[in-house]
Amino acid sequence: MSSANETKFHHDVEANLLPKMDLMSVASEQVSLWDDEKTSGPNTPFASFDLEDQTYHNAIEEQKRKDKRTKQAIQKMEIKLRYLLQIFVEGDCLEFSLLLSIMLLDKAAVVRITNKAIRSNSLILCRKLRNGLKDITRWSLYEW
Numbered sequence: 001m002s003s004a005n006e007t008k009f010h011h012d013v014e015a016n017l018l019p020k021m022d023l024m025s026v027a028s029e030q031v032s033l034w035d036d037e038k039t040s041g042p043n044t045p046f047a048s049f050d051l052e053d054q055t056y057h058n059a060i061e062e063q064k065r066k067d068k069r070t071k072q073a074i075q076k077m078e079i080k081l082r083y084l085l086q087i088f089v090e091g092d093c094l095e096f097s098l099l100l101s102i103m104l105l106d107k108a109a110v111v112r113i114t115n116k117a118i119r120s121n122s123l124i125l126c127r128k129l130r131n132g133l134k135d136i137t138r139w140s141l142y143e144w
Contacts, residue, residue, distance in 0.1 A: 078104065085109060089116070094125060095132050102136065 081104055088097040094113050101109035117125050 089113065092116075095128055098129055098132060099136070 081100060085097055085100040085104065085106075088094075088100060089109075089112070094117050097113050098110065101113060114129070117129050
């Protein structure tokens with residue numbers, strides 16, 4: 001055989017893969033291909049996969065910390081949106097109140113806003129809310 005074919009597998013190949021955000025990917029630090037002398041034995045594997053448990057563990061812990069910070073940020077944003085919803089309801093801005101209550105997935109707020117619009121005896125306000133709901137429905141069907 002020529003020396004070019006013999007030297008093909010005489011080097012190490014490294015792959016630095018870390019877990020993705022979804023924690024479903026494989027982590028690997030090094031993949032080593034052995035030369036012909038190392039693979040000549042009957043019980044010797046062709047490739048050695050070295051997975052650093054500590055590196056993988058650190059990546060998972062970092063992801064957990066990020067998830068915790070994200071949840072905290074979402075909770076703070078929800079508090080701010082609920083406060084804004086309260087201000088809009090008290091100010092009789094029912095169209096924006098309805099939009100915020102839908103964003104917050106707050107069924108009780110939608111019912112309160114609808115009842116407040118009905119009790120106002122304003123046909124124009126009820127039509128505005130109905131048209132707003134139609135616009136949101138249309139947007140959700142065609143924009144997604």
